[in-house]
Amino acid sequence: MSSSPDEDPPAPTEPERWRDLDMLLSRPGNLVDANFAPSPGLRDMLGSLVEVLVVGAGGLGCELLKDLALSGFKNLHVIDMDTIDVSNLNRQFLFRVQDVGKSKAEVAAKRVMERVSGVNIVPHFCRIEDKEIEFYSDFSIIVLGLDSIEARSYINSVACGFLEYDSDDKPIPETIKFMVDGGTEGFKGHARVIIPGTTPCFECNIWLFPPQVKFPLCTLAETPRTAAHCIEYAHLIKWNEVHPGKPFDADDAEHMQWIYSEALKRAELFGISGVTYSFTQGVVKNIIPAIASTNAIVSAACALEALKLMSGCSKTVSNYLTYNGIVGTHINVSEFVRDKDCLVCGPGTLIKLDASTTLSEFIKMLEEHPKLLMSRASVTHEGDNLYMQAPEVLEQMTRQNLGVPMFELLKGATRATVHVTGMAENNGKKKSSLRKLRVAFNGVEEASKMDESS
Ligand SMILES: [Zn+2]
Numbered sequence: 001m002s003s004s005p006d007e008d009p010p011a012p013t014e015p016e017r018w019r020d021l022d023m024l025l026s027r028p029g030n031l032v033d034a035n036f037a038p039s040p041g042l043r044d045m046l047g048s049l050v051e052v053l054v055v056g057a058g059g060l061g062c063e064l065l066k067d068l069a070l071s072g073f074k075n076l077h078v079i080d081m082d083t084i085d086v087s088n089l090n091r092q093f094l095f096r097v098q099d100v101g102k103s104k105a106e107v108a109a110k111r112v113m114e115r116v117s118g119v120n121i122v123p124h125f126c127r128i129e130d131k132e133i134e135f136y137s138d139f140s141i142i143v144l145g146l147d148s149i150e151a152r153s154y155i156n157s158v159a160c161g162f163l164e165y166d167s168d169d170k171p172i173p174e175t176i177k178f179m180v181d182g183g184t185e186g187f188k189g190h191a192r193v194i195i196p197g198t199t200p201c202f203e204c205n206i207w208l209f210p211p212q213v214k215f216p217l218c219t220l221a222e223t224p225r226t227a228a229h230c231i232e233y234a235h236l237i238k239w240n241e242v243h244p245g246k247p248f249d250a251d252d253a254e255h256m257q258w259i260y261s262e263a264l265k266r267a268e269l270f271g272i273s274g275v276t277y278s279f280t281q282g283v284v285k286n287i288i289p290a291i292a293s294t295n296a297i298v299s300a301a302c303a304l305e306a307l308k309l310m311s312g313c314s315k316t317v318s319n320y321l322t323y324n325g326i327v328g329t330h331i332n333v334s335e336f337v338r339d340k341d342c343l344v345c346g347p348g349t350l351i352k353l354d355a356s357t358t359l360s361e362f363i364k365m366l367e368e369h370p371k372l373l374m375s376r377a378s379v380t381h382e383g384d385n386l387y388m389q390a391p392e393v394l395e396q397m398t399r400q401n402l403g404v405p406m407f408e409l410l411k412g413a414t415r416a417t418v419h420v421t422g423m424a425e426n427n428g429k430k431k432s433s434l435r436k437l438r439v440a441f442n443g444v445e446e447a448s449k450m451d452e453s454s
Contacts, residue, residue, distance in 0.1 A: 014117065018043060021072050024313050033312030042311060047074035047118070050310050053139040054078045055128060055155055057104040059290050060145030060182050062094045063299030065108055068143065069116040071307045077139070079124040079131070080105040091292035128154060129432070133419070134383055137162055141178040143306055145299070147288075149206075150431065152181060156194070156202035157344050157434040161419055163196045165347040171197030178309050182302040186289050187325040189298035191317070193305050199319040200338045201345035227267060227274035231283040234262035250285050259284060297323055343371065348417060348436040353406055355444045359387055360402040362439075366420060372435060377422035381410060386418070407441055415440050 015022070025042040032038075039045075052073050054064050057080035065078060084092070084099045084107060094111040095104070105123035113121055124131070128151060136142070136158050146152050159177040166172055179194035181202065194201055219225075220233040239248050239259065249255050260280040267275040281287065301321055308316045317333055324330045343349060349371055353362065359379065366374045379386040386401055386409050388394035401409060410416045416439050424433040 017070075018072070025072075025311055029314070031314050033308070033315060036312035038313075042313075043072045046072045046307075046311055050140045051075045051077070051138055052306065053136070053142045054145060055142060055151070056080055056145035056147075057108040057123075058082065058088070058145065058147070059091045059292070059295045060147075060184060060299055061104070062092045062108055063295050064143055064145045064182065064302060065112045065121065066094070066115075067299050067303035068306060069112050069119045069121070071303050073306070073310075074119050076109075076119065076121045077124060078105045078109055078121060079126065079128055080108075081125065081127045091290055091295060093292075133158055133161065133380070133434075136177070139177070141180065141306055141310060143302055144179065144181040145302075146181075147183070152183075152202050153206070154432075154434070155179070159194075160196045160201050160203075160345040161434055161436050163345060163436075164417065165197070169347055178306075180302045180305045180309070182298045184290070184294045184298050186291060187294055189294045189323045190321060191298050191301035191305060191323075192320045193309065193316045193318070195309075195319075196345045198338075200336045201342060203344040204339040204342045205336050224266065224270050224272065227263075227272055227279060228283050230266040230270070230272055230275055231259065231263040231280050233266055234259045235284050238262050238266075250281075256281060256284065291325075294323070294325060297325075343435060348438040350438045350440060352440050352442055354442050355405060355407045357406050358403055359406055359409060362406050363387065363402075366422070366437075372424060372437075374420060374422040374424040374433065374435065377420045379418055379420050381416060381418045389422070406439065407444060410439065414444055 022040065022043055025046075026038050026040045028036070028038050050073060052068055052075065054061055054068065054076060055078075057065070057078050061078065061080060065076065068076060080103070082104050084095045084102055084104055086097070086100050088104075089095055089097065089100075092104070094108045099107045103123065103125035105125050109121035109123040113119055136155075142155060142159055144152060144155060146155075156179065159179050162175050162177050164172045164175040176196055176198075179196075181190075181192045181194060183190050193199060215229060215232055217236070220229055221237060224230050224233060235248065239262075248259075256277075260275070260277050263275045263280055267273065282289075301317075301323070305316050308314045318335050320334045320336055322330075322332050322334070324332075338345065340346065349369070351362075351365065351369070353365075357365075363377050363379065366372050366377045376389050378388045378390075385394060385398050387398045410418075418437050418439055419434060420437060421432065421434045423430055424435065
């Protein structure tokens with residue numbers, strides 16, 4: 001790779017760059033959304049009014065930032081905790097050799113801003129969990145370019161947490177946080193549109209993402225059948241036998257070489273072929289081969305869905321597009337349905353309290369509630385921290401609320417929506433979860449009416 005920013009061809013001039021987009025946004029059509037208002041100024045409105053958050057600045061994230069910037073979005077933010085590795089350079093095309101070690105979010109933002117004039121991209125070099133929930137409330141749409149189920153699940157619960165329902169259990173439009181989720185794995189990919197309360201959220205059909213395959217240890221130890229079994233034997237069993245107490249470091253070439261030669265010995269013993277150094281790296285580091293074209297295809301679909309959602313210039317995919325390039329090329333769209341009992345995008349589990357129930361009693365109820373089983377809960381109401389388990393300074397500040405009745409903390413409202421975060425069981429694993437709960441008080445109707453009239 002010898003390209004550098006200096007050698008890039010000049011960017012097209014305005015308004016030539018926007019000719020096709022303007023055509024799409026300024027003309028009516030048969031396939032447009034019912035609310036579409038074509039106008040020559042629509043692109044400017046899109047640029048000035050819509051704030052987009054891109055989650056992830058890796059293979060898919062680089063493509064997404066470029067595609068969204070070239071689709072008329074001018075206010076973008078990008079969040080990613082990773083730094084650039086030399087192995088990223090073959091497909092994460094915004095990065096150069098001299099960027100190795102720097103923040104992906106910061107470099108990606110800078111590169112796209114250099115190339116597309118008028119675009120502002122704010123980078124956030126941190127974990128998604130490090131941001132306050134309120135940070136996510138500013139965006140009209142969140143586009144996900146992630147490779148982790150946990151991170152998707154977290155963003156999904158945050159975005160769905162903003163959703164409010166009216167008294168008929170219909171989603172209130174202003175509280176809907178749109179999401180477009182992209183994902184790729186080798187030659188396969190998907191792009192899905194999530195409209196919380198209308199289309200299924202990530203949690204409604206989490207079964208689409210089966211848990212990662214792990215080999216049973218007995219297979220590794222006794223009956224290896226594949227090259228991967230031999231590698232995992234060397235990695236998970238042999239390393240600890242030979243190097244007790246010494247942690248294995250996947251980025252240490254000597255360690256990797258040791259695993260490779262041990263795996264090779266074992267493969268020879270059992271007459272198994274296919275153990276190579278690069279395959280060893282792939283298995284140990286759990287590397288899924290990344291294909292730049294798959295990222296480009298999935299990102300293009302995601303950016304187009306974002307444009308359609310925000311402008312109404314055409315109907316969006318309903319609601320899950322899959323791309324498969326393994327044998328030929330197949331694109332398919334499936335329409336999944338919402339799980340009406342979903343704990344994340346539904347109206348929220350209803351919890352009935354007495355006017356005297358204290359916050360600490362409420363937290364105890366969450367632990368025992370059969371649908372929630374949430375331990376170590378932190379509780380917020382409309383952005384106010386009622387009780388925080390961590391960090392220590394917030395715990396100290398909110399500790400005195402534990403003995404106060406919830407009715408008082410919620411300022412005498414007979415019904416309220418609260419958000420709780422804590423450890424809960426999800427897809428068979430105990431992990432950090434965010435839940436929206438509806439709290440109602442038994443027999444305090446009268447008191448609240450008096451409050452309103454006073
Ligand atoms: Zn859901």
